[in-house]
Amino acid sequence: MKGFRPRYLIAGLALIGLVNAIILASVAWNRQPPAQSQLLLSERELGSTHTYWRKDNSSLALRLDYRWPSQADNEQYGLSISAEKMAALGFQVPAQVSEAAVSRYRRQLDREALLVLELDGPALQREVELVRAAHAAALRLQASVPDSKELQDAAKNAGNALEYEQQRASRLLVVDVGADQQALRARYPDRQRYAIVRGIVEARVSSVVSEWTGEGQDPRPQSQRVTWLLGGSASTPGLHSLNLPRRWHATFDSLPQQDELSGMDYPADQPRFTASVAFGRRLEPWFVEVSVPTTKVQ
Incomplete structure (x- = not known):
């Protein structure tokens, strides 16, 4: 019986190697040029699964946020x-x-x-116009009853919603x-x-x-x-976790950590990043380039 144990070990290692080879071959085939599409995204579309950056983490994953x-x-x-x-x-x-x-x-x-x-196209403009119209309606109601605290709060909330739509909400929408x-x-x-x-x-x-x-x-x-x-x-299960290659981890040093408990977005005056994400033959995404621009990405 002892003689069978090395065989099982060898067979197990061979199976692991085969599975890894198949995965690597699938990744390589997916990334064969030309890419099916390539989008320039920001943190509006790429949310962290935990925090943007931790020095004791050996891996970092982002999720592709669309709506x-x-x-x-x-x-x-x-x-x-x-x-x-x-x-x-x-x-x-x-x-x-x-x-x-x-x-x-x-x-x-x-x-x-x-x-x-669709990235930053007509669908997004429609969303902005809907929220802008709601904000305008809230302002008209507030003006009709200036002393109403309820209407004042409603107008303020509508203004915050418009700011969020214009500056923070994902620009990536499903159009078909x-x-x-x-x-x-x-x-x-x-x-x-x-x-x-x-x-x-x-x-x-x-x-x-x-x-x-x-x-x-x-x-x-x-x-x-x-x-x-x-x-x-x-x-879209394949978009829930996109592993960021280690060579770009240091790019996130200058970014503040996201508060995991509050789930708040980063303040608008904090540094932001841009990421070029390609989609290959299998329609699976990967990072082509990641950087922190000197000017803000809106």
């Missing part, structure tokens, strides 16, 4: 992907919505899909979802503004209870009071 466009009309009520898009992705969307159909819809298995991320990479790239050809990434799409359902507008007690059965909304949401 979905706001739904000004609230028609989807929190559903990021419309029912029409879900059908295009291969989900079975019932023509007649009932509790049974809704139950079948939400039980469908998740599907792989592609998300298009699909399954055909070539079709999406043809639709969004600018590789310095649009990145295509892999995601997992899940069928989601929300509901809205309609108010009774008639007289007396609502006579409608519960099934007629609820409107079901079908759609979906998506996640």
